Amino acid sequence: MAEGPPKDIQIRVNSRRGSNVVHPVEVETTPVSLSLGPIVYREIKHFKKWFPWLIPLFVIANVVLFIITMYVNDCPENSDSCVADFLGRFSFQPMKENPLLGPSSHTLQKMGALDVNKVVHGDQGWRLITCNWLHAGVFHILANMLSLLVIGIRLEQEFGFVKVGLLYLVSGFGGSLLSALFIQSNISVGASGALFGLLGGMLSELITNWTIYASKLAAFITLVVIIVINLAVGILPHVDNFAHIGGFLSGFLLGFVFLIRPQFGWVRQRYAPPGHTSGSVKHKFKMYQCILWVISLILLIVGLTLGLILLLRGVDANDHCSWCHYLSCVPTSRWSCKTEPAYCLSNQIGNQLNITCSNNNRTSTYLIPDASSSRIQGLCTQLCS
Template sequence: MTETERRSLLCPNCHRLISRDEPLCPYCGTKRPGSWLKNNPFTRAAGNADWLISAIITVNVIMYVISLVISRGLPGHGYGLLSALSPDEYSLLILGSTGVVPIDRYDRLWTLLTANYLHGGIFHILFNMMALRQIAPLVAREYGPWRMFSIYTIGGVIGYLVSYWAGVGYTIGASAAICALIGAMLYYGKSRGGVYGQAVFREVGGWVVGLFLFGLIVPGINNWGHGGGIVGGVLIGLALGYSEKRRENLFHRFLAGFCILATIAALVLGLLSAFYTVNATTL
């Protein structure tokens, strides 16, 4: 490796090759791109959209497997095909399903986060992860990976808050967060305009219509969570802006970092709750 190669790096914001000693990225204007705070293994990985999306899917799969392992053979959560390989209500409750009962009766406000990583059956998680794999890269391209994760997390919470205010007793699934990504792209397409913006708006609008019809046909679908997630995504997209209007900055990174830490803390609480409850019932 030459000395020039050793003194070079990829800008953590725009990912172009620059000198490590640059006070400002000459392409995107990021300050001190070579500092450890902006250029360490965690930020390089988390700032990669594919890595973030894969991490979200992996955590969803892990939580789904855990919910199956600790199930006690009670009636499952899903309906029809959605109930195939379905964890029971008990396992989902102790891991962090949300709604009026978990929040009001058990004071589990943190379930607004954990419910986004729990699923009621193999087809439930399969459909949601396929939708996530389709929409998340588009959001990451237009908003950036950090804003994408913030929209996913905060939008999911907003969706489940609306569901809670509507009186839904129990609810789970990544669909509220995925609907937030859809809402953000609705805002992007409408705000950007032009041929490309209109095409995005029409395509994503078609998904919204499909979700609405799906919710009418299939029993057990949380339409309040879906609608709340879409509205939340529109509002967050408006508040954070997209890349053509505003490049990702330090605030967006800190917000995403907070969302990551809050999600980890909530999932750990759910796992500790499950571990304590399962052990207590086996004594």
């Protein structure tokens, strides 16, 4: 029998979004004429543009890890047929096994995909983080990385690499946590939980900095429509919408903490030219901003802590919510939401390898001497597909 059954891949996919959806109104440094001197200009540095380097670095890291994953996968060694054979060990698994042009589920599991059983019973909690840096195929990583560049660079320019970097990482962890609580039979990979966190941060940033936006309602509606459309994509099979939702909620709460801007009166007062008087503004932030900051921080800490405790105790959230599975996949006449991991029985007799798929009872014989466990699992996945 094969050492470990391969599992279906739950990928985290999000479609490409339009750039620069919402823009805060820049503080204009208007000239001030003084009676005893020339016109004076002062730069308001609080709203300076940052040079974006972290988001491109994240993109490079994701691409490099995908290349390493394909090298480890080594399709010619572990499968009878590969797509794009001319790439050698970088060739892709058969389309029937992985239509996204990528590695096998066994390789993703080896590289750090989210596997709830290994997290809970194997003390491998690091998978909640590493799964955000892995992708199931070329199409998967292209969609996510293009979206990351479009959304992330704009946010990093506005708020800097520290805030956006933490927003990305914490949102990715929150997405993995919710995914692990609801999807426990399949592995999960992808960066779209973190990407949805950036979208959630954009929405909360719009809300908390509401007074400084021009065309507030139009910006709000545009952003909400984009979020709803992307969440709607998550009801398709094999897409991990729980990672999307968990990432979005984490980013939304964290946006109230990290992406807050001081009120204009305080900024003008702080950077006013010498001799210039304006109305006195004592507080840097408005009351509603402070309230949202405190509530969001508490909810985020409590939510992540409670979710982690429940996961490590082996709780299956589906047992307490009979309808929640519809948030990730809605069955229709065109597709089914049932995804069963492939289980096989294998028997090696000399150079002859016999494999029987337990899911559909198909049997096949291969002339492979001393087949490795990864080779057997790859053949099992193809046989059960």
